[in-house]
Amino acid sequence: MGAYDCPRNWRQGWAITLVFAGTYAAALLATYIGIPGGKLNLLVANALAQLPGEWGVAARNLQAWWLSWAPLRDMPQEQRLRLLVEENQWKNDLCLWVLPESLQAAMPHFVQTWVRCFLLCAAVYFAMSALWTYYIYYCFGDKLFEPGTIPAFKDVMEQMRVSSQAMPLYSFLPAFTELTSELGLTASYPRIENLGLPMYCICFFMYMVCVEFGVYWMHRGLHEIKWAYKYLHNEHHKYNKEHTLSPFAGLAFNPLDGMLQAVPYTLTLLFCPMHFLTHEILLFFTGVWTTNIHDNLHAKVYPIMGAGYHTIHHTSYKHNYGHYTVFFDQLYGTMLTPEEEQEEKAARKQQAVSPAGSVSGALDGEEQSLRGLDAAKAVEAH
Numbered sequence: 001m002g003a004y005d006c007p008r009n010w011r012q013g014w015a016i017t018l019v020f021a022g023t024y025a026a027a028l029l030a031t032y033i034g035i036p037g038g039k040l041n042l043l044v045a046n047a048l049a050q051l052p053g054e055w056g057v058a059a060r061n062l063q064a065w066w067l068s069w070a071p072l073r074d075m076p077q078e079q080r081l082r083l084l085v086e087e088n089q090w091k092n093d094l095c096l097w098v099l100p101e102s103l104q105a106a107m108p109h110f111v112q113t114w115v116r117c118f119l120l121c122a123a124v125y126f127a128m129s130a131l132w133t134y135y136i137y138y139c140f141g142d143k144l145f146e147p148g149t150i151p152a153f154k155d156v157m158e159q160m161r162v163s164s165q166a167m168p169l170y171s172f173l174p175a176f177t178e179l180t181s182e183l184g185l186t187a188s189y190p191r192i193e194n195l196g197l198p199m200y201c202i203c204f205f206m207y208m209v210c211v212e213f214g215v216y217w218m219h220r221g222l223h224e225i226k227w228a229y230k231y232l233h234n235e236h237h238k239y240n241k242e243h244t245l246s247p248f249a250g251l252a253f254n255p256l257d258g259m260l261q262a263v264p265y266t267l268t269l270l271f272c273p274m275h276f277l278t279h280e281i282l283l284f285f286t287g288v289w290t291t292n293i294h295d296n297l298h299a300k301v302y303p304i305m306g307a308g309y310h311t312i313h314h315t316s317y318k319h320n321y322g323h324y325t326v327f328f329d330q331l332y333g334t335m336l337t338p339e340e341e342q343e344e345k346a347a348r349k350q351q352a353v354s355p356a357g358s359v360s361g362a363l364d365g366e367e368q369s370l371r372g373l374d375a376a377k378a379v380e381a382h
Ligand SMILES: [Zn+2]
Pocket: 219, 223, 233, 237, 313
């Protein structure tokens, strides 16, 4: 899909959104029917078991096989919540050994959780960014980068400063999500055996589809809503040249911006059954992922939204809003591949060196005017 035929706003993409939302709702209903031992599951399984002859026998066998995956399906909600609290406390004890015991004991459970999330967030950010920086710049910098394109030390320091200031606030999001899950306000569950491995995989897929959709629109909204871009997302787009981006830019956001982009992970938990520890690992894995997509290296692994795509996002402002994959950018027409970008650059170069008038014949009038509009919008975004 070309770069200039994308829907300009969400109103033009409403039909796609409606189809997606309908399909997702239907799939979510099917997911609920499939939850072993759940009310809908028993209702459908009992109805199928009434079928005459071999069909009924096959349905009963299938249901018995399905239930065998989930030996803890009948665990009462009260016990599930208790397990979640115990698991979270175990994580706190594991990570807070660095603090004096008396200090940990004096901190309420929520504060302990927040401190643990902050320490983990900082550890993931600094360890991953430092390792990746060492590997790509110091070990293989001469092979991976053109001379003069490695980010300056002062840019990297600035990114560290912005990230460090934002991390204490980021940490409120996972701490708050843990609290809501412990109170039973989410659809999360503590043990894979509550749903069984096959259902765990299905729910994981459903969860990620919704997160991907949510992150796409949250990110696009942060660009297209002018005040949101000006006061929130602009901070991350200070690094708008390829050679100013580094793995340390991965968490360099206005704190509210960073939290908003992670909010789909929490909101999806409200209605999509999800193993809580898996949710939390996914949330922290975004810290690893964001390191990777800010290193300017194009890995060419379709449909992964890697650094090649995200660098274009930083330089063009209006393409490649996706999280892990390019699917929603393709669906809404905002994808620009690194290869397409190279072609456009070459075409622009040719246009610049060609005598006046000779190139205009190569482009039709409509495309030229759209390019003009895009250029004006990009300038406005700056
Ligand atoms: Zn952006």
